[in-house]
Amino acid sequence: MKEESHLLPGGRILRYEFHERAVHWTVGLSYVYLLLTGLAFWSPWLFWIAVVLGGGTVVRDLHPWVGLIFSTGIVLMYRQWASQMHLTDADRTWAKALPLYIRNEDDKMPPADKFNGGQKQLFWGFLWCAIALLVSGVILWFTEYIPWNLRYLRYFAILVHPIAALLTIGLFMIHLYMALFLEGGANRSMLHGDVSMSWAQVFHRLWYDRVMGSSPARK
Amino acid sequence: MSQATLEIRAISGHSGPVPGAGVKREFDVCKVVDTSTCIGCKACEVACLEWNGLSFSQTVFDNSYQTMPNTEWNYWNLIKFNEHEREDGSLMLLMRKDQCMHCEEPGCLKACPADGAIVQYMNGIVDFQQDHCIGCGYCMSGCPFNIPKFSPQAKKVFKCTLCVDRVSEGLEPACIKSCPTGCLHFGTKDDMKDLAQRRAVQLREQSGFANAGVYDPAGVGGTHVIYVLHDLTNPEAYGGLPSNPTIPWTVKLWKSPLKWLGNLAMIAGLAGMAIHYLRFGPKTENILSDVPKKEVKG
Numbered sequence: 001m002k003e004e005s006h007l008l009p010g011g012r013i014l015r016y017e018f019h020e021r022a023v024h025w026t027v028g029l030s031y032v033y034l035l036l037t038g039l040a041f042w043s044p045w046l047f048w049i050a051v052v053l054g055g056g057t058v059v060r061d062l063h064p065w066v067g068l069i070f071s072t073g074i075v076l077m078y079r080q081w082a083s084q085m086h087l088t089d090a091d092r093t094w095a096k097a098l099p100l101y102i103r104n105e106d107d108k109m110p111p112a113d114k115f116n117g118g119q120k121q122l123f124w125g126f127l128w129c130a131i132a133l134l135v136s137g138v139i140l141w142f143t144e145y146i147p148w149n150l151r152y153l154r155y156f157a158i159l160v161h162p163i164a165a166l167l168t169i170g171l172f173m174i175h176l177y178m179a180l181f182l183e184g185g186a187n188r189s190m191l192h193g194d195v196s197m198s199w200a201q202v203f204h205r206l207w208y209d210r211v212m213g214s215s216p217a218r219k
Numbered sequence: 220m221s222q223a224t225l226e227i228r229a230i231s232g233h234s235g236p237v238p239g240a241g242v243k244r245e246f247d248v249c250k251v252v253d254t255s256t257c258i259g260c261k262a263c264e265v266a267c268l269e270w271n272g273l274s275f276s277q278t279v280f281d282n283s284y285q286t287m288p289n290t291e292w293n294y295w296n297l298i299k300f301n302e303h304e305r306e307d308g309s310l311m312l313l314m315r316k317d318q319c320m321h322c323e324e325p326g327c328l329k330a331c332p333a334d335g336a337i338v339q340y341m342n343g344i345v346d347f348q349q350d351h352c353i354g355c356g357y358c359m360s361g362c363p364f365n366i367p368k369f370s371p372q373a374k375k376v377f378k379c380t381l382c383v384d385r386v387s388e389g390l391e392p393a394c395i396k397s398c399p400t401g402c403l404h405f406g407t408k409d410d411m412k413d414l415a416q417r418r419a420v421q422l423r424e425q426s427g428f429a430n431a432g433v434y435d436p437a438g439v440g441g442t443h444v445i446y447v448l449h450d451l452t453n454p455e456a457y458g459g460l461p462s463n464p465t466i467p468w469t470v471k472l473w474k475s476p477l478k479w480l481g482n483l484a485m486i487a488g489l490a491g492m493a494i495h496y497l498r499f500g501p502k503t504e505n506i507l508s509d510v511p512k513k514e515v516k517g
Contacts, residue, residue, distance in 0.1 A: 047334050056351075143357075144356055144369035158330070158467075159472060177492040184501065
């Protein structure tokens, strides 16, 4: 595994390189736009969002293009993080202790690597949903070019797109809630790249040990 | 509709019942297309273009009399030609005027996410309001008849209006006006159903078309354009008229259960986060007492 994390002056640890943060925020900001505009088309009660964002026509024009930005970001994210996201036995042990994690009893949690089991599941969930959203989204983008005898593609897309979007909303809610309200340290790390040693030790012990050189480097 | 208010409710000093009392005025309009008397002259195609101010489109020759393969965003009325071989080996040239069916339960309207882009009037006409259309094309997936068409220039969707502007002034649609054989009729739904049924009986009893009938598909709640077909058992032969049109099940699933489940799940998610925050609050890293204070150089 390529380990780019290292110690910084001042006793902090670099968790995310600049390019990692840039990709994350490309995906994140484009997702927020897609979420808001998608919700506008999801329910008449939320159509006002489209009005605020320039009107239904503008929003319908831009949504697919922003979707391409999002998809490109997801590809880059896959390239930079996929190798660190493989689920291991440590993750499965971690996942079994999820109730402890929910109750904030983090001192009793089994050690996690740079990404814990939940973060890894979030990554893969978003990836698969993004693939479904891209495929169905392209069909919805070019509905008029889908021949009538292939109309089942349209029917497929019109159902898959909202289902996949709803799944990402569930993931996104957890992700945003944890970043904004639960994990101040993680929030800062995605903005500035660095975390404190104690944060790393509490929440990502295996990664911390490796960075500190106190355990043999893994492949 | 204004005439409805002039129906007599009561008459002073009048012996006996009020004339016309209990007579119900029906506002549902309907177009009948009698495929057995259509001669394929395409006068209706021209009249449609003329009245709606559409220019003539490029025709596409495909070894038939048909003007083009399908209706287009600026060509709302198209006679579909099909050389149909009957069981006895003889040929029939089937001609069907294709246009919006003005469904009682319109799939386009159900699928549309834009406020006010598709309206259904009390008289049954389903009309697109391009001012409100956002060009998403969902109506094209909701329609079982392949009628709404996207205009790349306007980025809006268009289709037959049943000449709502003429009908609202008491006129019949332009296509009806132009038909030289009288195969097109326009009136109330009840009257037109009656007319169509009588023609179907005539075809069955006097013309040897044992399967003749009226196409008024129940899958979309009936339509405000109905066909008299020589063979009701094989509507597909008439240029791909679906035998049992319904709104696609994925559209129904998306608009009813999925929408409610999704909304509930999102609200539950928000509530869950609020409860979690109140109950457990933010995570803290200050739970270890033995954090090593390593000196870092560089």
